[in-house]
Amino acid sequence: MDLRDKRIDYDRFHLTEEEAGNDPFELFKRWYTEASKEEIEANIMVVSTSVNNQPDSRIVLLKEVFEQEFVFYTNYTSHKGEQIALNPNVSLLFFWQNHQRQVRVTGTAQKVSAKQSDEYFASRPYESQIGAIASQQSSELTTRGELEALVNELLEKHRNIPVKRPDHWGGYRVAPSHFEFWQGRPSRLHDRICFTKKGDHWNRGRLHP
């Protein structure tokens, strides 16, 4: 499969120091708001973990940016949950194709409070709640039919009883120590502006493309 001749120039926007400002969360929110006007799910992000120096990546949905942290929910016994338990260092990546922009974040993850997970779990659709109690996320499954039978049984059982959040399901909040804002530019001469945390302050810099 040869894709060597496939290329598209990125020429919609640029990113100056003035536009970037001094607060990476402000810039993130501005880019997110702009992306959400053209993307169906601008809150799609890649969460990467690493254990024994083997990185692993998957798509997760950002659910909140709160007090300078990025929040997402998952099964704590999934591969990513087990990996975060062993090593809380993670990276996040947002890519907004229409705007030719990426935001790269490195930081550390920790669980949100049980109360916060309860609140979010209670707000999820009934079928997703049932899915969360039925699925032993990332463990081996013999057949799809086995899972569907269990889901049907649980749907029946919980028809008149609210679904309680299982202990193994909840949120993580990621506290960034570094951001890169990448704006695609023509001829691969992209704009890359970084923020690195020093105490309470963010140091801004520009990188070669």
Next chain:
Amino acid sequence: MDLRDKRIDYDRFHLTEEEAGNDPFELFKRWYTEASKEEIEANIMVVSTSVNNQPDSRIVLLKEVFEQEFVFYTNYTSHKGEQIALNPNVSLLFFWQNHQRQVRVTGTAQKVSAKQSDEYFASRPYESQIGAIASQQSSELTTRGELEALVNELLEKHRNIPVKRPDHWGGYRVAPSHFEFWQGRPSRLHDRICFTKKGDHWNRGRLHP
């Protein structure tokens, strides 16, 4: 920023064992071909690296799938190049939003031959070649203007001389040891089919969503 009520159900496709087959490269090519009918750049992938157990991720363009390896090009002295030199374990992630599909790959990266890098470099547009010799990728840049002045100088200098590939620019090929094919399904009950390499053979399995 609260996105907790934002949700879209994934209901376009499913993935059975029969559809998955026994060869992850065949399935990858089929999904790629389908994605490329609806995506502008279906060859966008996330490459994640890890050094000292700190994962790091960025978008890279897949340029070739050749002899069961995924090939991309970059500056060898970029952060990702330095990270791969320290630890060749990487993960790749393809996400095709319209098809509600991800392909997750873990494997190891090594440099392609100088000949292969030369060939690809020679096929790139002149302006991108100049960009590659001008940019000290990922190192600090004082101002955008400094880079643009250097690019203009090099454009002038090379107007009648072909641009030679610099030694610090070239390809990597990633040999996978594990694949996951993720097909989004309603109520978060996604299909996840995995292939793990055992000698010359791929073992297939299904994971809980």
